[in-house]
Each structure stands twice: as structure tokens, then as C-alpha cells.
Amino acid sequence: MANDTLELLRKQMLRLKSVTLTAKDKICFMEETECNPVDCPYAKGHFDRINDAIYDLLIHEDNFSREKIEEYAARHKVCPFEMSLDMSLFADMIICDYNYLFDPHVYLKRFFSEGVREDYIFLIDEAHNLVDRGREMYSATLQKEEFLGLKKVVKDYDLHIYRLLERCNKELLELKRLCDEYVCWEEEEIAPFVRGVIRLSEAIDHYLEDHEDSPVRKELLEFYFKLSHFLMIHELLDDHYEIYSQYTADNCFELKLFNVNPSKNLRECMMRGRCSVLFSATLLPIRYYKQLLGADEGDYEVYAKSVFDARRKGLFIANDVTSKYSRRTESEYYNIASYLHRIVQMRTGNYMVFFPSHAFLKKVLEVYEENFADEQVECLVQDEYMNEQSREEFLMRFGGGRSAREISSAFSTELPKTELPITELPGIELPITELPMEDPPACKENFLEEVIHMEIEYEEDRTLLGFCVLGGIFSEGIDLKKDQLIGAIIVGTGLPMVCNEREILKKYFDRQGDNGFDYAYRYPGMNKVLQAAGRVIRTAEDIGIVALLDERFLTTPYQRMFPREWREYEDVSLKEIGHYVERFWDEWL
Ligand code: SF4
Numbered sequence: 001m002a003n004d005t006l007e008l009l010r011k012q013m014l015r016l017k018s019v020t021l022t023a024k025d026k027i028c029f030m031e032e033t034e035c036n037p038v039d040c041p042y043a044k045g046h047f048d049r050i051n052d053a054i055y056d057l058l059i060h061e062d063n064f065s066r067e068k069i070e071e072y073a074a075r076h077k078v079c080p081f082e083m084s085l086d087m088s089l090f091a092d093m094i095i096c097d098y099n100y101l102f103d104p105h106v107y108l109k110r111f112f113s114e115g116v117r118e119d120y121i122f123l124i125d126e127a128h129n130l131v132d133r134g135r136e137m138y139s140a141t142l143q144k145e146e147f148l149g150l151k152k153v154v155k156d157y158d159l160h161i162y163r164l165l166e167r168c169n170k171e172l173l174e175l176k177r178l179c180d181e182y183v184c185w186e187e188e189e190i191a192p193f194v195r196g197v198i199r200l201s202e203a204i205d206h207y208l209e210d211h212e213d214s215p216v217r218k219e220l221l222e223f224y225f226k227l228s229h230f231l232m233i234h235e236l237l238d239d240h241y242e243i244y245s246q247y248t249a250d251n252c253f254e255l256k257l258f259n260v261n262p263s264k265n266l267r268e269c270m271m272r273g274r275c276s277v278l279f280s281a282t283l284l285p286i287r288y289y290k291q292l293l294g295a296d297e298g299d300y301e302v303y304a305k306s307v308f309d310a311r312r313k314g315l316f317i318a319n320d321v322t323s324k325y326s327r328r329t330e331s332e333y334y335n336i337a338s339y340l341h342r343i344v345q346m347r348t349g350n351y352m353v354f355f356p357s358h359a360f361l362k363k364v365l366e367v368y369e370e371n372f373a374d375e376q377v378e379c380l381v382q383d384e385y386m387n388e389q390s391r392e393e394f395l396m397r398f399g400g401g402r403s404a405r406e407i408s409s410a411f412s413t414e415l416p417k418t419e420l421p422i423t424e425l426p427g428i429e430l431p432i433t434e435l436p437m438e439d440p441p442a443c444k445e446n447f448l449e450e451v452i453h454m455e456i457e458y459e460e461d462r463t464l465l466g467f468c469v470l471g472g473i474f475s476e477g478i479d480l481k482k483d484q485l486i487g488a489i490i491v492g493t494g495l496p497m498v499c500n501e502r503e504i505l506k507k508y509f510d511r512q513g514d515n516g517f518d519y520a521y522r523y524p525g526m527n528k529v530l531q532a533a534g535r536v537i538r539t540a541e542d543i544g545i546v547a548l549l550d551e552r553f554l555t556t557p558y559q560r561m562f563p564r565e566w567r568e569y570e571d572v573s574l575k576e577i578g579h580y581v582e583r584f585w586d587e588w589l
Helices: 002-011 046-060 066-076 080-088 127-137 144-154 159-177 187-210 217-235 263-270 286-292 330-345 358-372 388-398 404-414 440-452 500-511 516-533 574-588
Strands: 018-020 093-095 121-124 140-143 182-185 241-247 253-259 275-278 313-318 350-355 377-381 463-469 487-491 544-549 570-572
Touching: 002 018, 002 093, 018 066, 018 080, 046 066, 046 080, 066 080, 127 253, 127 263, 127 286, 127 516, 140 144, 140 217, 144 159, 144 217, 144 253, 159 187, 159 253, 182 187, 182 500, 187 217, 187 241, 217 253, 241 500, 286 516, 313 574, 330 350, 330 358, 330 463, 330 487, 330 544, 330 574, 350 358, 358 377, 358 463, 388 463, 487 516, 500 516, 516 544, 544 574, 570 574
Parallel strands: 018 093, 121 275, 313 544, 313 570, 350 463, 350 487, 377 463, 487 544
Antiparallel strands: 140 253, 182 241, 241 253
């Protein structure tokens, strides 16, 4: 989005140099990312050639995009990742992941290491994600089993390290004996263990310095980084942290320094610049986000009016179903499946339905297929483990099932037979090679409309119903425009699963005088709901429905979190939903 915005501005004559930073393992030219002159030809002699590469790119381009960096890095045979970092010194704007500002290990040291405040402005998109990302970046975990595993590995190589590992293991064993499910610790109580970690870390450091070719170097180095991170986070411990131990799902014993409230750490990072602007479509309730993202009381907040016409989204709230554990019965699954059936019956098109978990999804899917299976409705299911390719395939089905490349060839078969090359057909101004690749069906429509100079009305002949998980890969960050998605049905309120960490959060915020349940469960859950609902209306022309299938959305604690655009909604029962949805479509189609 940042790049698209810049392109729009450039078309309006903005002259600005920008660079996009891509993660090292993504932009690396090599199969194995071994950054040394022996293993990597781009590292070998990099510094002899990098100045020419930078100069070449600098004088020819304003947008140092990933593609351009790869092109120039390959041409000059230099490392593309290092080159992108160097280009940042010549850019007015840097487009990058949060890490480059906030991560204590990855932040851009060439800009921020002096510790002085410079003339930077930080524009932080999707800021709702920064709460959890901040917690992750500023927390640290060590597992007892890691010490035991390494002990076996180093036994024949260094007895001193072996003994220090044993000592740390013993300290963890002491803590383990006192831990049933989970235990929160005071800093003094883990001090003996931390002292052991410091000594171990120093010993590994010396060993690595003296044993460049050790067969256990890789294992020691990896563990050394873990210990260093743990010790660095330990230095930050204050009342924004909880220290706790617990057993993991595979029965390992772990000790965690948990940054419950990341506001202080995030704020310190943002203080490296003159100001920060954090934005997101889902920063509600704003007080919660301001508190956890490091804002001051006096910091401004702006609720931007949506550019979309709220009436183009039909919002329906079911008053007779819920995903509460106490009501997870066969009849409840049946009612939810009935809702899906009645909603999608009213208009053929693409829908996504979001469930609280894969288990819940499977239950409703079974009932739906058994009772409402219909040749006119195809169900597509989000698997528990999907790689990049299957994710893309899933999304492509919503985009018409064809890749941009396939659509290009489809055009050529759909056009009248002619000997002329396609770009020379009368009336066609858009060369086939310049078709917008990211928006297949819309671009197909536009393209044909341009050819015949008429508006075409497309009628879907089959409904596609995507069964997805709330908070999963399809409920955020996907952009299905116009008829690619005409409805989102959300089952449940998105509350995270009860677990030790959520309970620690809840108790922590209760002690702070806030509503712990809201902070640990309700607000993060509602954010997932808002994100999923936000998949439907992506452009000013979109029309669609959002159905919230949980009666709790009709209660005050949830309605308080509704965005302004949700003020108008229909409170519906299973009997009524079909009628209301039909009426909505009748109004708009
Ligand atoms: S130096 Fe650059 S190209 Fe070479 S392995 Fe490292 S990241 Fe990849």
C-alpha cells in the first residue's frame, strides 16, 4: 500500500527517493544464506563493487524497489540485502517491516544507534498488530530441555561449558519442582539461574573466539544468541514484565520473561524520531491501543471518517446463536449451518465464513454438507497447515480461479478470431502485457468493456463458500475487491483460547485497575472480528453483507467497541435472516 500511494503521488509530480527493505532470506540470491566470501560470490568482493552499484541505481531510479535492487545487485554482483540497506542512506522514505525500528536486534543501527533524536517521522500501518509484535520482540524464553540437549552435544568438546549447562539445568529443575501448571516468579527468585546463564554465555563466547572450526560451533552459536537475547531482555525487567514458568504442549519446561505491556519499549523506539503516526482500520477501543502502544495522554487521536458509504454494507447480528463453550451442541452447529445456508441462498457469489477454531469449523462444515449440500454451492476449507502455494490457490478461487497469466491467455481465446496481434485490434488501448496483474476479474471486466464500449453485467453462476478460521491467514491482509467477496459471516466473538499467558495478562491488567478480561480476551477478540468483517468492503463500489453470528454482539460490552459505521444493523433470528438479507440485496441490485 505504501508503494501504491507513492506511485500515485509520483504521478502527481512528487519527486522523492524511496527504498523498500526486504527480509534477508527473501531477497538473498543464494539457496543457503551463508554470508561469507567463501560460500557466497556476492559477498566476495562486495565492497569493491558496491559503490558503483549504488551510484548506478541512484542516478537511474527514484523508487529503489525490491525488483530494482535485485536487478542492479545482480548486474554489479553485490549482495542485494546489503545494497538495500546502503540505499536507505540515500532515500527520503524507507518502506519496511516494524522490525527495522522496533526489534532490539534488527533495528537500523545506521540510523538509530547514536541514541539521539533525529528528524524522522515514523508512519506505522496496521498498528493494531504492534501490541503482540512488541510483546514478542521484547520477551524471552529459555527451555530446560535446550540445556540438556546442548549438554550432550558439547560433552566431548568442552567440559567447562558442559558443567555450566548442568548448573543452569539444576537451577531450572528447582523452579520446575515448584511448578504445577504455571508459576509467576519474582526477579530475585530466578537470580541464581540468571547468574548461571551469564557465566555460561561468557564461556561460550570465549570458546567461539578460540575455536573457529569446532564441529559444535553452529549449535553453540545458535544457543549463544538465545542466551544473549534472554540476558538483554532481563536487563529491561520492570513492572511492565511478568516472569513465569510453565509446561509447553510437548511437555517441555520453560521460563519466560514476558513483556506484558510493551508500551515503554515501543515508546523508546519511537522517541528516535520527531513524531510517529500510528494507523489502522481497527484501533478500537482507542484508549487500550494508546495505553499499550506507548502514547501519552496528550497525544492526538483522529477517528477518520470512512470513505465508504456505510449503507453499502448490510450488517446483521444473530440473536439466537452463540459460540460459547457451554452451548457447543449439535443443535447449535445445525443452527449456525442453517444461517449460512439461508444467507448464501439469497445471492450467488463468493462468501467467507470465519470460525473460532478448526475444530468448530469442522463441526459446522459436517452439518452443512450433510443437510444443505447443494450443487450450486462449493465449499472451500482452510486447512490447518497451508503453505504459501496452497494459500494462493485458495485465494485465486475467489479471484475467479485463474492466475493473472491465465487470464491474459483467456482474453486471447475470448476475443474474435483475427490475424491481427491482439494489441493491434481496433479500440484496444491497453497492451496485453500491461494488464493489471493483481485484480484478475475486475481487470477482465474492464478490458472487455473497453473492447466493446459497453458496460457488462456479470452474473455468478455458483456460490463459493470459504470456511476459514478467525484470526487466521484469510481474516486479515487480503484484498478481495468487488464481487470477489460479497459476504463475511463471523461465528463467535473471536475471544482467544484460555491459556496460561492470557490468564497472566488478565491478572496483570486487573491489578493495574483496568478490566483484565477486556485487555486479555475481549479487545483482541473484537479486533479479529473487525479485521474479518473488513474483508468485504474494499472499494467505494463494493456492496456486501457482514453477519455476526453470536448473540453477545447485542450486549453493551461488545456494542461499545463497534465502529461508528456499525451503528445501523439488523437484529435478526434464524427465521428472519433470509428475509432481511434478501431485502438488502433487492435494495442494491
Ligand atoms: S551475502 Fe547476500 S547474497 Fe550472499 S548469502 Fe548473504 S544475503 Fe545472500
